[in-house]
Amino acid sequence: MDFSINYLDLLKYCYGLGSFHGINTLEAARNRLYTLVRNLKDCCLLLDCPHNSEDCHMHDVVCDVATLIASKDHNMIIVRDDDGLKERLDVDVLKRCKELSMHGGDFHELPDEMECPELRFLYVDGGDHSLQIPDTFFQGMERLEVLDFTQMQLSSLPLLRNLLTLCLDGCVLDDIAVIGKLKNSVVLSLLGSQISKLPKEIGFLSHLRLLDLSNCSKLEVIPPNVLSSLVALEELYMGNSFVRWEAEGLNNERNNANLPELRHLSHLTTLEIHIPDASNLPKDLLFEKLERYVIFVGDVWDWSDKTKGLLQLKELEIRECSIMGAIVVKEGEIEDTDMILFPKLRCLALRDLPKLISFLSAQNSFITAFGEIISDGKLDFYVPILHE
Template sequence: MEFLLAIVESLASKAAEYTVEPTVRRLGYLFKYKTKFQDLRSKVKELEDATERVQESVDAANRDGREIFDDVQRWLTTASEKISDEAARQLQEDKEKAMKRCFAGFCPDFKSRYQLSKKADKEAIAITELLKQKFDVVSRPFVPKATDIIRPVKEYEAFDSRSKALDEVMEALKNNNVNIIGVHGMGGVGKTTLVTYVARQAEEKRSFDAVVFVRVAQTTDPELIQKQIASQLGLKLDDNQTIDVRAAHLCNRLKKAEKVLIVLDDIWKELEVETIGIPSADQHKGCKILMTSRMPGVLNLMSSQKLIPIDILDEVEAWNLFKKMAGHVTESFDVKTIAEEVAQKCAGLPLAITTVAKALRGKKLAQWKDALEQLNSSEINSEGIGGAVYKAIDTSYTYLETKERKSTFLLCGIMGHGAAIEDLLKYCRGLGLFDSLDTMEKMRNRVVSFVDDLIDSSLLLAGSTPERFGIHDVVRDVAISIASRDCCWLALGEEDVFEEWSNKDTMRNCNLVGKVSELPDGLECPNLTFFSMFGTVEVPANFFNAIQGLRVLEFGRTNFTVLPSSLVCLKTLRTLCLRNCDLEEICILGDLRNLEILDLCGSSITVLPEEIGQLTKLKLLDLKYCRNLQVISPNVLSKLSSLEELYLYDSFDGWEVDGIESPRNNASLAELQPLSRLTTLEVHIPNVKALPKDNLSLERKGRFRVSIGFFIIMV
């Protein structure tokens, strides 16, 4: 009997659950509709507050260059839709409709009230679910993938002569018994294009857990290779550790990926991959190494199990590619025969074909004949580069329309891979290439336009981001050779630096010295206009006494804390870059009165001294990532009357409130107001009280990135 009573009670309870409670809830939709709308409005306000907190965390992460988690971004998108102006308007309309009455106002509109009240209740429940989600962490560090490093392949040319090589590479990657694959061929034949395509396919199809792409080139610095691999794996290596310890960390990380592809592009001499930290087949069967080199012997020394040659294009393929790049002009009666001869001179090399064809696109018959004459010339010294490629690139250079374009291209050559357009701008301005343009913005547009033209001409490559560009190793070698031949420029490397320094006649006539890593005891270069060096170095106090005509000077990652006293001799200097240098004091820079660009990005200075206020011709001041910068002397910025661009991203933020301190010990934002030419500003303002009384005007045309507290204003 008790058992039956228990069953009856249970059934009664369920009956109440399925009948009474729903009935009460439904009645609530009719008679408590005002409460439903009040609850919804309250939930929307809670969601607004929660969204603001999450957005603040996201903005802070974005400023640090971190990646936002997908679920956080989805939550923000959904929350924004719930609290949008449209949602608020709809809520108000629904509330008003629910209050309407029918039958001449004598009776409520129960159907409409019920439906809208139910809708409000459902929306409140959905917002409650959103509010339950908590985000202790909203982001992760940015880890570049191989596809972020390598240039995009806009259109892979699937020539028959390439299909076999591509198929062989793909088959070797699937073969569990093959771990090291070598691709070889002469410069400009398309090795990098092939392995770039393979790497992108592996990334997109997720056929490997990790894909790493490293450009090795002629400087085989194992530490640099380690850093490139580690950055793409999200692994942070300690610079203070020995190379062997870093290799052990790298090897351990690579073993954690079941299948990993490592592309080592453009190897010039034997590399000991295990010393770098790349595991051998015995250590990790799933690690595949794909290498390219101009020399098959180097690949053999590195124990390549599969050697795959890349040959030149056959005659039909070469002509079809040439026609595609040169355009319809090749089909005209008077040009076609000459064009066929020009194409033959490119020797079936895609790089040569592409550069020459694009250079002659739209040109007249006389220019085609002149190009053929140049390609037939035996005067050009290929200097170890395939003669056809060298002549092709040299001819393309000849057909660049202006002297400024040619000089810009040669500067790109000494800058190398992954160079920043912004750095190119600073060099061009310093050397006076665009003196006819009166603002930095006009000069930037001109430089960007030139880079785009050079990319279209296949003399440059598209970079990993729109702010950067690349250059093929062969094109770079030819550019350096042309610069040395025609302009007395020297782009020196680690291996030939002392030989060049010792040639006094060469140095006396030299106009440019780029990317050196060591200095001689003395230097006599009266014609030198550009000097660039990187790395640990001691600069003698009188080093600049005999090179007073410098217009561009660049030091990067140097460890001198005090600038050499002879720097004051550089009265013609227009661009000075002191990036990531261990500087303590820069008062001496105030004597460089003709300086137009001062780049101190990442330097360790703690004070921007009052002497900087003497640089009244300064157009660009770059103080990004100067994280130790605590003081900008008062009234320095306001004296820079020619300043057009000021960069303080992730740097100084100790703005004083104007009028509070008297006298002030630091800069105030009010000092920016008199700078009538200022069109670019990146600055962080932690306290809104530091804003000038009439606010910081952003009404001028230009680029502004101003963060106030956690909020970023982009104009």
Template sequence: MPKLKVLNLFRIQLSLLPSSLGHLINLQTLCLDYSKIEDFAIIGKLKRLKVLSLQHSDIKELTTEISQLTQLRLLDLSNCGRLEVIAPNVISKLSQLEDLYVQLCPIQWNVEVLEELKGLSKLTRLELDIKDSKMLPQGFFSKELRRYNISIGDWPARINGDESLRTLQFKVNSTISLEEFQGIKNVEFLLFANVENGLDELQSNITPLFNEKV
């Protein structure tokens, strides 16, 4: 089926995708939600792919092959409970990306990979969890997004706002500078918690923030 454009392999139980998938050169949407697949290297051959959904899959690492999907508009990695690594120079190559969902994954983020997000000029929607606030690159919140749901810090649970909201869930501590707060734009639902030095510290941090356009 060389003209196939949409393929949904929901709950596929194979650990390896068949090599024949690489022949679907016209494929634009591929859904592998809840799949047991661990090796996604063959997907790199699908050069025209625009939508890739891997929700609840067993993927462990977003490898360099994914960087070949230069036409990708949407990448959904939500709830991938084994995903710990996103290889360097993968996200930065997805220059057409508009929607990125990377929430509820145990990813070991580093500053360099998060820095790549700032270079995605067409990104308009982002859902992201970052456990270690020390990994935030400078000016991370300078990018204006139409919609986002971002959680910073080690939270026991994630707060999900309405789809129309721009939601930021933030654990405040001494590693977050006031300058980072002032870079936050257009927040509609804002949650602060876990202040190391009590309410006085919280007030001193956020009072200048609310004097700015947020």
């Protein structure tokens, strides 16, 4: 069976490991990553995912060879099942191990202690949330830089001061206030986790570059001024997540985050949020460096398919954007299945858009070896704006 991985996960790992020397910003790291992935695809070592443009595939034969090379030349251990776990985690092998990946969801227990003085990357997939972590498990992992726990139940977290990337995707989370002590962290991902309140201590992560709260559907409380404290943040993902934005200018003490806090995030290049009440949207909320965004306004949107919400759209106004060339942009070629109709649209206002030449376009771009994104400028008007 083919192996697949998400581009954003790759970015989280590579940035935390410092894989791209001389690159400081997430945007530059993203461009460099896309260049490497494109080169691997040109060599047929990676494949496009036919159903999801956000993932890439690796053929099982290529995956087996890559695993063997990683094991022999880079001191990486990959364990897929409980079978052979103790044999693979030999004491001498662990002392040399730099990356350890345990996944498959069939583990019944983790070792009480692992002496891994060289370990920099640890991935554990708990499968069904039943896997328990011994209190002494992290002893001997002082150099750990990237930690990814997936599908696990966590009552607490260890204090790993050198940790740069922390991913707790799909986890059941209790007390994670210790995250606020991970002062050097640059990536924090809680994607799909069961958490109702974001700890206020996250506001202490002044070096954080990426925060992923996507699909945290139970998240109802983000304490005031937590988001505004993340002044280095470049990418913020909150799709299908927090929606309880408080209104601006409330006289009483706030209990939740409000949208004006985002004004302090001057480095944002990526933003995904949902704003159910348009009256809470500040008129002067500007992001000069924004490159990618998904901003849903209103209560009719469906994050599971971002185009379905367009079927309910009744009013659309876009104004004062000097760089917008198309309303909807699709990477790659446009096909007949890409028709997007607006059967309920009654009001369309497009103002001060000097470069707008198309509604739906195919914008093919490539990334040079220097990380520069270059577009071939192909913008083709393809579909009718309104349903007849």
